[in-house]
Amino acid sequence: MEKMRLSSPAFQDNKKIPAKFTCDGDNINPELVIENVPRGTKSLALIMEDPDAPNGLWVHWVVWNIWPNIGKLVEHSEPRESVIGKNSWGHNQYGGPCPPSGTHRYIFRLYALDAVLDLAGTASKGQLDVAMNQHILAETSLTGIYSESDGPS
Template sequence: MKLESSAFSANGLIPSEYTCDGKNISPPLTWTEVPTGTQSLALIVDDPDAPRGTFVHWVVYNLPATLTELPAHVTTETDLSGGLQGKNDFRSLGYGGPCPPSGTHRYFFKLYALDQPLRLPAGASKAQVLATAEGHILASTELIGRYHRRS
């Protein structure tokens, strides 16, 4: 699979519009080469460079296998064709943009192709999604973006 964004290139800088310094909206994402047999997709966005360990910015799961993109500015009201959003480490549902306390951080956008939908309610955590997905991941890919707050 291949995951891309028209907002930033792989290992490129995430524009401030998609961070806490801007509109704090989710960036547009597109993907291709989803394997045959995929029944659902899951997306997890996290920051492994956070001071207290990996910080989760977005959890989305049960996206239909036929979906090939997420537009910019996905909110908790956005129709994801059955897809659900989980809880991030800001303790809210949906997307929470990059907001590093210092330095340049990496943000991993990880997409998983699964052989079944996950039996989880809305609001599941990253840990719950990954535990439930274990043994059902057909393929995965990632897109890394970076962000550094201006002082």
């Protein structure tokens, strides 16, 4: 079986995320295509984070209990029947790239899990990490780049 893959028609891995998906644009999530989910997967989890934030890791989006056969996450929408956790702003929604300075990496991490998680929507990335422990069958990632100078002048 091929390795699980995460890609986007909006940007290539390690390339610039279009402003549309950032705080300089519409601040909506890009389409994400999911391929080669391993057999035995009961749910998927997705974390979008910025490891280059001034105060350490900044979480932009946390989603779990995504159906394993979903195929893709549609632009500007949340997967049906999934749970959206709290991001670093304290909101249960996607928060696009919005770097205060410099160029930042935004990593979309996708996890295939052998369980559906019993985790409330009030949970954070840290709580999701604990709940996923011992349940990860596979993981993959997609990285986008965005700079404060990429926005409108």
